[in-house]
Amino acid sequence: MGEGGTDRRAERLARKIEASKNKQPAKSKAKEKAQAKEQERREAIFNAFSNFYEQEYGHERWQTLIEALKKPVRHCIMVNKYSNTDDFKTRLPTLPELEPLSSFVSIPCFGIANYNANTTEEQRFPPPQKDGTGITDYYILDAGSVLATEALDIQPDDRVLDLCAAPGGKSVSILQRLGEYGSLTVNELSPDRRRRLRQVLDGYLPPKDERINVMGKDGTKWYSEPEQYDKVLLDAPCSSERHLLHDEKEFEQWSPKRTVHNAERQLKLLKAAVHSVTVGGLVVYGTCSISSAENDKVVSKMIRKGKIPVEVVKKSWPIGERTKYGWIILPDMTDGWGPLYFSILRRTGVSKNEERDDEDDE
Template sequence: MKPPPPRTRLAPGAGTLATAARAVAAVAAEGRSADAVLAGISPSPERAAMRAVALGTLRWYLRLAPAIGALLARPAFELPPPVHALLIVGAHQIEYSRSAVHSSVHLAVDASRALGHAHLAGLVNAVLRRFAAGRAVLLARVDADMAARTAHPPWLVDAIGRDWPGQAARVLEANNVQAPMTLRVDLQRGSAPEYVRELAGADIAARCLTWRDSAVELIRPMNVADLPGFPEGRVSVQDAGAQLAAPLLDAQPGMRVLDACAAPGGKTGHLLEHTPGLAVLVAVDSDSARLARVRANLERLGREAQCVHADLRDPRDSEALRGAPFDRILVDAPCSATGVIRRHPDIKLLRREDDPAVLAATQLSILRSCFARLAAGGRLVYSTCSLLRVENDAVIGGLLASERTARVLAWPAAVPVPPGAVPARHGMQLLPGAEADTDGFYYACLEKAAGTTA
């Protein structure tokens, strides 16, 4: 095949593909999170398009990479990572975007020059042309393997299949579908139906959810800053499934509440909106940069919490945690985030098979330390955005095995169960692809038997 002629000016759009390829390479080759990589890219008119290309490519990376690999004469790792990523970006544009094939190839060739690898422009051209011409056959071969067809790592397909055999196929499919943009309305400042009417007045289509009074789902995602009431904190962006933590905790005015793993503060804000007049809300996180985001979020909402930087596994307590026990504790534990893959497709590339078990040990240790701070008769809600039993029911089982005073509570009648949620041994599992169309979450409600010391 003839090499493409050298060019001095790059086609418009080539820079977008090049930046997207750099971002994909940072995730795939360096193991960085897409959020961190994309946050570091300076604002430009092309930023939204670049972000969509990068996230779309990451979503389908594990399907497209083997198809591209089959066309390479040398192992992929011998290519500079941004060029390998550019081939996958190009394949994504050809297979999943509405752009014409020839223009996708043309832009990718120019993007290789923008990446400083003009000498590989011929290779990019040849590989993407062959992909475009033979993709039906190439992808049919790849699709024979379920993990590759659904663009998930094999260990995760096995784990989801083992834990949720009846729902696994739907979960894997839903993980590759873009999630709705859902808002939480501050019910102290107006109802969800009122806000939907306000949006309609601004030509923004949205709907309320039957099972969550604070949730409003936008029909089309949009820039948050353009939402009426967002700058002054009347609404926040939060998946409807995440809006269950505050009602499940059922804090009452005058109570001492601990939000144990608080950052970036989505649930902290909701706890404060849900129950005005708390005696105190202590928001703890072990990551000081993330804790700063809690403060910023609360500032926008016009709410206050006592933000504490502490590792809850550390027996040397911070002063704020040393006082009276807490009446309510939310443990929104760090987890594999396998329930939020549809919003964070990079998770499929970043997580490793042994991560869930390692995380489970951390989760149990945080849960034990928090349970020790719970008042007798108090309630603790344990939540994760993991789909895996090892991080959910098994962690609760671990606490119950060592804490005589811990009891599992039934799902409170006052909180409607999201349609399609699956009762687990100790809690409730929300799965992507279920009728409620939420992210994947696990919730368990625990109580410390009354009449025991904290």
Template structure:
């Protein structure tokens, strides 16, 4: 009798949650204001680097109402009812027909139209059921190909979406989520607690190092390293309301590749021979993407660049990839494919001779 009652309560709670989803998912936020100085800067740089591709990407990026959001289900609080609801709403699992690369457990639902479901609020003692994200941000996690028992470093982890995706993909032996900023690290910790049961939290370590220190302090420790580097966050920059801050970002933009190269070198030093490092950004900038990879290859850091063509082919029906990227993959925001920007490159550390 008690078990039957508890099941009925759980079913009713699930139904209430779905009703709230239906009500909230149609609410639109006020239109964001475009930062003119950032747009002028992007027009100057990206029209040269991307040509006609920038025209299409520009159209999408300037229209937040056309942006798409993906729903990543939480394996630790999985609900068949919620999954069925998303399916009935016309969303599709991007991993349903993907054979290469393996998608582990990951379940991520996307809609062909611009639609954003409400983010779930934290409730004490209850895990969240899903996480909202740009679907292209899962590509670095897939490229990492984490296996059970791996020692993994997410060097620039906050706000934590990719760390969470790693834990959805496979349960590593240990995942180090690094964030030097105190406030961002606190938010990262709270996010992980909202999605992970206590038994799984022992596999996660929060760290506050400068990412450039890992190679020296922890040499050849990790099987996989993700460097989702600080970058020119194109979508955020375009809609900043702080004009002085925007001008400062533009003026100091040329300094970012120096930091990015240093972070990658540190990650390579922290890798075991044969280990994988994935470098990613959320910018279209050639100087922060292919040029950074070129610097690593030219400096002979003991790694080889790996081909990601199979990944591009597997997701060609979902994402628009740039045809003019020298190294790695670049996802371009496009009409009805409003994902990205997202750049991904993968290195493998060579064994010593």
């Protein structure tokens, strides 16, 4: 190729390079504009979220609460009575320094001694292990969850229903209190979550434990077994605000309507739970939400509009604070535990209407 051809090729290459330089700023500006718009959208969601809960808690309390919610979740270990405790004791040197939580739970649970609630680093336990017989030695969970099962006042021979049981921590806690002649029915609608629930129960119990019954029903339609259980735990699906603050994608789905929709379903679940418990039996309604719309207001609607009469059982606990109809554990007031709300309801009579109460009150 002659010099003319070479020159023309060089000119074309130079023009392409120049054109690409000219286009780059436009692309960068478009990208920056999109990023700025996305950032504005996220800030708008956060501001709406913060304003929503500031109205409920007041400015000063909300500032301390949201900072506590942003910090890592605090956990304890619940020792499994069905595992070999001697094997667990040999693990103690490998665990952080422990302190018993016997001041507010009656089953063996331990937290990290000298826990620093102000740290931004998660203080973790090593994963649980299996003993020589294949049974898992402990379960890691929030101590507030253990306290909710404490509120059920489970007796060794009770027939217990865990209506929304996955992932299984509260079910394992219930099992620590049941005796040889007690029974536990666990329910989870989602097949994937139910499969995981079965794995948890299989891991924490001796093989072929006949006290356990795993179901996969819609909890809002649990009307085929009226007055079958002495105690019912309803750990209702909720907004789970602390989890949202630690999961950016999930947080972007939040809106004020979310708590309203959750409350509607929670009331249906609570009606079914009350329908299932014996007269004189207890229902513990719980959530990990900080919204009164999903907590006290659901209980209030059950008392006022439910066709089955119930009364609130009021108790005080060593951690947390009283609400109108229950108790709430919030991390800014409990050195990091929670959030966990629960209300104890006692069924006081038969249904006011022979037909099942599965209608939407709204």
